[in-house]
Amino acid sequence: MRVRERRGAVALAGVALVAALAAGCGIRTTSVPVDAGAAPSRLPCSLPGGDVTAQARRSVPVRVYLVCASGLEAVSRTVPAAGEKNPRDGRVAVARELLAQLRAEPAAEEREAGFTTYVQEPLTVSAGRAGDPAGALRLSRQPEDLPAAALSQIVCTYAENGTTADGGTVLLGGPGAYPVRRYACTAQLRERPESAAPTRSP
Structure with missing residues (x-):
């Protein structure tokens, strides 16, 4: 009986030794943190920041006036920045963009808020003659x-x-031979847009 007990103890010790050796084949545990780098990812980890920034530089914020509740209210829009070296050409380019904003149908959220526009096609703007x-x-x-x-x-x-x-006013004319007239955006005009009239000749 004692011989059998000894053989059983030896067998158990052998099993424990094999398990210990098998565990030793892996990476040893350590209390020191190890930086193995970021986990693999399929994301590009990049943003199109260059395109967005360039687009922002090419646009300028403006205010255009729409009709709301029988009065004029300003809404914020963006238009392309004038890139012409000639200030006159740049002014006309901005004027055309602003007119396009006024001709455009108000956005859904603007319509829901009660905004509308009375500026309709066809209408264009050009430099003075x-x-x-x-x-x-x-x-x-x-x-x-x-x-x-x-x-x-x-x-x-x-x-x-x-x-x-032009000094808080605008000089406007039409296609005919009539001279341009000077208009001002007064508080009365914003409250009663149907009262538009030139303030005086240039």
Whole structure:
């Protein structure tokens, strides 16, 4: 019996030794933290920041006036920055972008808030002709032939934009031989856009 007990003890010791050796084949545990690097990932780990930044540099924030509750209210938009070296060309480019914003259908959230526009196609803007004062703009229709609310939207949008304004006013004319007139975006005009009228001749 004692011989059998001894043989059993030896067998158990052998099993324990084999288990210990098998465990020793792996990486030993340690209390020192080891930086094995980031876990593998399929994500590109990059953002198109260059394109976004370039786009932001090519745009400028502006305010355009829409009709809401029988008055004029400004909404924020962005238009491409004028890249022309000639200030006159840059002013006309901005004027065209602003007019395009006024002609466009208001966004869904703007419509839900009650905003609308009376500026309709076809309507374009160009630089003043020879003999016009500096900074003048010519519309493809006579300003007085436009709906009063539409003219008020154009006047306030142009008069409050640093590129298209002329001392807080705007010089507007039409395609005919009539001279340009000076318009101002007054508090009365914003409250009653149907009252658009030139303040005085240039």
